[in-house]
Amino acid sequence: MRKKSTAAYSAYIYKIEKMQFMLLFSRQGKLRLQKWYVPLSDKEKKKITRELVQTVLARKPKMCSFLEWRDLKIVYKRYASLYFCCAIEDQDNELITLEIIHRYVELLDKYFGSVCELDIIFNFEKAYFILDEFLLGGEAQETSKKNVLKAIEQADLLQEEAETPRSVLEEIGLT
């Protein structure tokens, strides 16, 4: 929500970044997915991740899903063993961000079929692909579940057609 009066309007310049980043991490604090929508150095990313994971994990279950952190707002929600955590700007809408998280979870769930943390660990690339179809540059690109999954499944289809026979070694996972 925007925190400013109309009088301040003219002097106020919008920061035009929307979502700054999204992190998925486990209850043990293991990072499972990271998506950065603002350019940051690897060092900064690691620092932010460390601090934020700590902050969020320290919160109690019934607390509210929003918190001010540095000059950002953090919106987070826990699904089973995974925390989904988004950083947005001061004037952004917290509730709709909460539902962005939920829609993403739904997409993962639909794609993997009752998704669990392991699906995301072993198929991390898919998790990234789905996210890119849903959110691009931190903004919702396509909110229809059907349309997002259609795009992803089309890709899978292309893949299966293109599949070539693999060596025996590859089949047993030795290369």
Add this chain to the structure above:
Amino acid sequence: MPAVSKGDGMRGLAVFISDIRNCKSKEAEIKRINKELANIRSKFKGDKALDGYSKKKYVCKLLFIFLLGHDIDFGHMEAVNLLSSNKYTEKQIGYLFISVLVNSNSELIRLINNAIKNDLSSRNPTFMCLALHCIANVGSREMAEAFAGEIPRILVAGDTMDSVKQSAALCLLRLYKTSPDLVLMGEWTSRVVHLLNDQHMGVVTAAISLITCLSQKNPDEFKTCVSLAVSRLSRIVSSASTDLQDYTYYFVPAPWLSCKLLRLLQCYPPPEDGAVKGRLVECLETILNKAQEPPKSKKVQHSNAKNAILFEAISLIIHYDSEPNLLVRACNQLGQFLQHRETNLRYLALESMCTLASSEFSHEAVKTHIETVINALKTERDVSVRQRAADLLYAMCDRSNAKQIVAEMLSYLETADYSIREEMVLKVAILAEKYAVDYSWYVDTILNLIRIAGDYVSEEVWYRVIQIVINRDDVQGYAAKTVFEALQAPACHENMVKVGGYILGEFGNLIAGDPRSSPLVQFNLLHSKFHLCSVPTRALLLSAYIKFINLFPETKSTIQEVLRSDSQIRNSDVELQQRAVEYLKLSSIASTDVLATVLEEMPPFPERESSILAKLKKKKGPGAVSVNELEEGKREGGELNGGGERGGDNSAIAASNASTPSPSADLLGLRTGLPVSAAPPTAGSLLVDVFSEAGVNDDGFLRDLEPPTESSDSLLAEGPGDSDSTPPPPPSVVSEEPAPPLPESDELLNKFVCKNNGVLFENQLLQIGIKSEYRQNLGRMYLFYGNKTSVQFVTFTTTVTCPGELQSHLNVQAKPVEPLIEGGAQVQQVINIESLTDFFEAPLLNIKFRYGGALQNLTLKLPVTINKFFQPTEMASHDFFQRWKQLSQPQQEAQKIFKANHGMDTEVLKAKLLGLGMALLENVDPNPENFVCAGVIQSKAQQVGSLLRLEPNAQAQSGEQMYRLTVRSSKDTVSKRLCELLAEQF
């Protein structure tokens, strides 16, 4: 092993991930990773060409290793190779690797751009989308350079697939954020705006983000989007919950798009077209109505989506701030949420109400919820919610409820979380000051604040209480009594000792009549705290002691004894030792009269914006304290603190002082580095006189002001050049020529002819304040550049030049200024000025900086006028007329007859003439209505004596108020210039 997933099972990858997960220790994991890296490296280097699948698998493994937090320094080339694969999944992995791992300055960027270019022109929508995603993810400047021209074409082309349009819109948005200068919408503008009408909801959802961003930057060009957005919103809001099929989310039609539409509308004022506005108001009413309907689902997703739209609608209502009915309805709705069982809603309601509180239409409605909010402050279990409650109490505070709110906040402070204490303290201090009706309440509150949360009471807070006590004589006795009582506590906070020391030193006499607080009792009480205090506090106490000697001669011997003790006079701290020595000496050699003058009561502080407010603003950014509030604070502060006591100029000084970087210097009206922090500034020079024999350094203002050295390098157009000791100003980053002086710069200059301090210039971005002092032919000017926005100013450079002949008349040296000004911050620049001979023009001050990417370039005239170098000359009537006659050559006199621009108030005229720098001579002119002045203009080359006579004529023939001004100087040009300057002043 998990159930094998859909799509490509890269078994080798799955096995590797399993291995990593099975590692028992960090070391084992690193070992396994190193083994894998060696394997991959050998594969990549091997003779056998790898097939696409293997390449994909290894690149994917590298990516996994990187995401685990390890560095990856190879494989980039292989990933780039994958981009040109014909197989979708290989290409996809290639792009993913690039998006995650390639930074913009990579040498590979050319190859990557090539591959992207091929995919963009492939006309294969899936490939195009991949390429667009990659650009949007990397978003580097190089990519903007390569593709910013192409993507708008793709976005608006008639035959582009919907999915590609969606990616293109957001891709362009990302490039616009990185490199706004490269994304030129020009001819595409109208077609992009019309994407709001697109049949495909996904296209609208993506495009609106781009349009919102572009509208924020170019509102005029995009303003047609308002009516389109309203009609789109209206269609969504009125649609049934199933109409939009897959864009309906838990029975809420298109919540994301609705929020984005409402957000877009917040870039604009309310629509002017009555029909559009009516339709919009209808939408907003419908949204408010829906909030009252029973939920269509019990799922939290349903209520979240619905309320997301509601809160966004309320933001828009607050943004318009023109529909009282909607504002009050919004407030009532939020009021319901304040007691909702969902913590999230309570949090958001508190937050949103904060902004409603600042609207005149809803302020009263917000206030009705005070009890609920106080209750939230006391009972919420989540600190972030309590913080919101405290913010809201602050926002809803006014005269009617200030006492209650301040009391609640004070009692909350006792148990408040450490993380928010400092901010709470500032807020309490501000409210107490802003709404103080009686000052005893204010003093009580601040002292309570120090008692409860002394550690969190910053300097600004206790400086401020002292400022106010000094400026309000009706509260001084009460303050003295109260601090005296507070100091009785066996353990009191050091900040309390500071306030106590200062106030008793000034006003201890007001309570000295009571034997329980006799001078000696006061002194002993203060001195009992001395040894527990830090050096700065001890220094302050020593100053209080010397003031005691003046106030209460009977304490002199006791205090002298204390000062004389080894622990003072030989203190290892040089500051304390110096004070002890000086004060002891002062008390022994100065006569009572001198002592009384030196240690006179502090003069009232100039009225100014509370520096606490400035601090809070800085702490929280502009979000927390609105401009409104600041101004209100200033206004009320001025009124409360007896703003009428001084001339109107003070408000200007106040503004320029508002957030001077060194608050200690600023607040106490002393400069940093001046050691005697409790001595009144007016006494500074007196102290110096007393001690000049004792060999104490002159701490006077111009002590370290050396005449600027003449530059031998006169070729530099920059100005008179820099002395060796001053580093040259940072090279100008911006190549643009300095702008010509602003049209109003002469007018601004004229404002400063008769004063030295104030606000030189102000626009929406920048405020420039000036403080200056002159002595003989030297001057020093402090410029304060204040960033009024919340965004940094970068490459901030200033250049002072003396155009044309002025170069040889005036020597001006500007110290370099910080190139970066944070939002809400202020930086200071010192300018040294030396007058070489008399001069006419003013130096030019050019300021350049970048604000949100746009270059700001403005030039002002620096208010250095010849009269600044006046030394007043007192003389008797006889002498005056004798000299007047001596200057009788026609060219020595300049005369002007002009209409009065301002009222003929004698006191105002006198103040202006004094400000001019000449001596105002009383009883000289036979006509008591006239004013005469005398002074000598100092410059390095010469001294020019000047005499002035101002004859007001309140009832001239024309019925208008007229003046005749006559100036005679030993130099004709000076007479002329003075006459010109002064004619604008009266």
